[in-house]
Amino acid sequence: MMRLHYAPGSAHSAAVRIVLAEKGMACDARALDLARFEQLDPAFLALNPEGMVPVLEQDGRVLAESFPIMLFLDETHPGPSLAGADSRERYRVHKWGKYVETHIAPNLAIVRWRALGGQVPEAARARLDRLPRPRRDLWRRAERGFDADTVAAAAAALDKAAERLAADLAERDWLAGEAFTLADAAVFPHAIQFEALGHAPSEPVARWLTRVGERPAAAALDKEFFPIATMGPEPARWG
């Protein structure tokens, strides 16, 4: 039996759960509460020292990192492939899987932290010391508050991401091709938050958000797409 450790409000968790539902896969899902910093409990850090959800346990193996997990699920489980219908579509799937990690998620986390007035509660502060140093440093930066330049650069990156989504969606209904793929699953839970953070989507992106959101796999998670003040992947340190 597979076990998925996830968190409501975590876009990376939602992306994996959409794939599970699209492929009709059963799974023992264990929820963590990010607002209470349960991802820094020793039991979870034993699974993923970075303290990040989601984590998949299967056959004694522990897999982290949402997009590689999504590819793993697609490759190991029967049913229609979600990795793209041909090699060009599959390139686009990988391209978007990477772009989410490098350009969307880290910047979304910063914009969201500022918009929601994110704070590390007193009780959680000592827990941050359990993280590896780079991850701890990112949280310490968040705790001090990101400076205006950092927030502005992150907001500009989200606008750029919205432009790129619009460009790909101008040519087709789904991000990678003529059907729903892992690219749509990976990007949707992040992009659905843009509007609440003041980055209203353009027409093609809004239509695509509706299209993905109406799929039963995404609709079932409707109550879990709320923005939460938590850190994402580390922002790029060198262009």
Next chain:
Amino acid sequence: MLDVYTWEPNANSGKPLFCLHEKGVPFTCHYIDMGTHEHHAPEFLAINPDGTIPAIVHDGFTMTESTPAMEYIDEVFEGPPLRPADPFRRWQMRVLMRFMDNIVAPSLAMIASNRLAAPRFVGQDPADLRAKLERIPLPERRATWEKLMFQATPPEDIAESESRVAEAIRRFDSVLAEDAWLAGDDFSLADICVFATFYALPSSRDEEVNDQASPHLMRWLRACHARPGLQAALAMGKGFITQRAAEIRERLGVSEAAGA
């Protein structure tokens, strides 16, 4: 038709070269001179408006992300497979490539470009440099070049990068203590991804990368440097990289492959 627009066999620029030579796929290489900022010139921006190298164009389909492009190359062309058959090993390969692309390679790039590229800009006309910056499409790249041109990379950022590279050397050494290659028994895209920036470490970081400090990484570096495909890609350089690779092979006691 397969066209690769790239600079030297180094880091992201090198990935398609290493990958195509390992697969034995013929291609046309167009050298884009990063030293003269050709990747920000209109001719190249017509191919990749982001002004990043490499760009790979296969039968009219343009790819500008080097790691996703390697997955494409492995899938589309004949030749030895460069991705493990086992999905768990594939997951492992992809996680290592992410760690390399997002954390380690940028740290090495920060260190190397501050050492090698930044000094070239000292004494140049600031107005000329500003004009060069204006031509860079992506804001994150522009910010990086600005730091290089005006020697403005904070020393603590470079120290942080040093510490990350040291950590990565330890991590890869421990992975290679368990397995012959980074994603198991067979050479894979993960090995290419790491070798593309690690090939020079026995010379540039010889205090950390040597037979005593990192024996498993050294065993792997020797095995990589002995591969005819990787040697052939390293021979495509027009600058100092090809010469440096030959010196490293000599230092490691690796022989030159016939025909490389």
